[in-house]
Structure formats: structure tokens, C-alpha cells
Amino acid sequence: xxxxxxxxxxxxxxxxxxxxxxxxxxxxxxxxxxxxxxxxxxxxxxxxxxxxxxxxxxxxxxxxxxxxxxxxxxxxxxxxxxxxxxxxxxxxxxxxxxxxxxxxxxxxxxxxxxxxxxxxxxxxxxxxxxxxxxxxxxxxxxxxxxxxxxxxxxxxxxxxxxxxxxxxxxxxxxxxxxxxxxxxxxxxxxxxxxxxxxxxxxxxxxxxxxx
Numbered sequence: 001x002x003x004x005x006x007x008x009x010x011x012x013x014x015x016x017x018x019x020x021x022x023x024x025x026x027x028x029x030x031x032x033x034x035x036x037x038x039x040x041x042x043x044x045x046x047x048x049x050x051x052x053x054x055x056x057x058x059x060x061x062x063x064x065x066x067x068x069x070x071x072x073x074x075x076x077x078x079x080x081x082x083x084x085x086x087x088x089x090x091x092x093x094x095x096x097x098x099x100x101x102x103x104x105x106x107x108x109x110x111x112x113x114x115x116x117x118x119x120x121x122x123x124x125x126x127x128x129x130x131x132x133x134x135x136x137x138x139x140x141x142x143x144x145x146x147x148x149x150x151x152x153x154x155x156x157x158x159x160x161x162x163x164x165x166x167x168x169x170x171x172x173x174x175x176x177x178x179x180x181x182x183x184x185x186x187x188x189x190x191x192x193x194x195x196x197x198x199x200x201x202x203x204x205x206x207x208x209x210x211x
Contacts, residue, residue: 019082036077040070060089071124071160073171108208128156166192
């Protein structure tokens with residue numbers, strides 16, 4: 001017999017998904033029904049308000065799947081698993097998460113016009129024009145001071161790392177992002193690999209993967 005949450009999940013399957021959220025190694029996991037449009041960032045903030053106690057809710061948290069950190073702008077419905085782990089920044093991942101082979105490589109974005117190389121080795125990484133007041137908030141690639149004048153405005157994309165490679169997500173509502181001739185709509189993601197061609201606005205980049 002289905003419990004009430006499972007019944008709701010079935011009735012609202014077009015707009016909502018059921019997830020399991022581990023917020024502490026010492027507590028029972030929470031079963032949640034969330035909108036398919038909810039991002040990792042929104043889920044973290046919601047969990048801090050409703051699940052964590054006041055003392056812990058003041059800290060910074062990250063969301064993980066199998067020891068891989070989830071990008072803040074990723075939709076929960078697009079993730080490979082509905083079993084998620086919330087860990088405080090700076091603390092080790094939960095011991096009950098299964099170990100998976102981690103990506104050891106670095107990602108390099110080489111600007112075609114200038115050959116300038118942006119090394120990305122911390123994830124998730126934001127790409128775009130980064131305001132000085134926000135530069136410390138996320139790992140980032142700042143295309144705002146482009147020497148050839150082909151600059152961008154605002155946050156455009158987010159690159160995340162997974163055991164099988166890299167993914168780029170369009171996090172802008174207006175900007176054009178193209179990966180290997182595939183134009184990404186807002187919220188849409190695509191894999192990045194060696195020699196992938198990437199357009200962010202008018203800036204053309206080539207992808208290099210260094211082991």
C-alpha cells in the first residue's frame with residue numbers, strides 16, 4: 001500500500017519528483033516532494049530552513065551525489081539520482097556514499113582569437129563576467145576583461161565535474177551558448193570533451209582536457 005507521499009508523487013509526477021535527502025550522518029534521511037524546476041541552490045536553502053536545526057543552518061552547505069558536488073544551478077530533476085547528500089562546506093562527504101572513480105584531469109578553455117588559456121580545476125565553475133564583490137563566492141572563469149574586446153556580461157554558464165567527464169549548463173536567460181554546433185537553451189546542459197568548440201556570446205573557446 002502506498003503512503004501519502006508516494007500517492008502524491010504519482011499524481012504530481014509531471015511537475016514534481018520524490019527525492020531522498022541525507023542531511024546528516026546521524027539523522028534519518030528526509031523524503032521530499034519537490035518541483036521539477038527546483039535547482040540545487042534552492043533545495044539547499046529550503047533544507048536549511050526546514051530540516052537543519054538553527055545552529056547548523058547558518059553554515060554553508062553543498063549538495064552531492066556519490067561524492068561529486070552538484071552545481072548550484074542544476075535542476076534536481078536532471079540529476080542521475082534522486083538520493084542526495086547535504087554536507088557542510090569543508091567537511092568530508094558522508095561515509096555511506098559509495099566510492100566512485102573521480103576525474104583526475106584539468107579542464108582548459110583556450111580562447112581561439114588570443115590563445116589565452118583559462119585553467120578550470122575547481123568545480124562547479126561559473127563562466128562569464130564576474131563582479132569583484134562576487135569573485136570569491138564561486139570558482140569562476142572571468143571573460144569580462146577579454147583583450148580582444150569580445151566580452152560578455154553577467155553569468156553565462158556553469159561547468160560541473162562527474163566521474164565520467166564534464167558538463168556545461170546554460171544558466172543565462174538571454175545569452176547564446178553553443179557547444180559543438182548545438183545551441184543550449186536556458187537550463188540545458190551538454191557534455192564537454194577534448195577539442196569541443198564552445199561559443200559563449202561572441203567569445204570562441206576550445207576545450208582541452210589535461211590528465
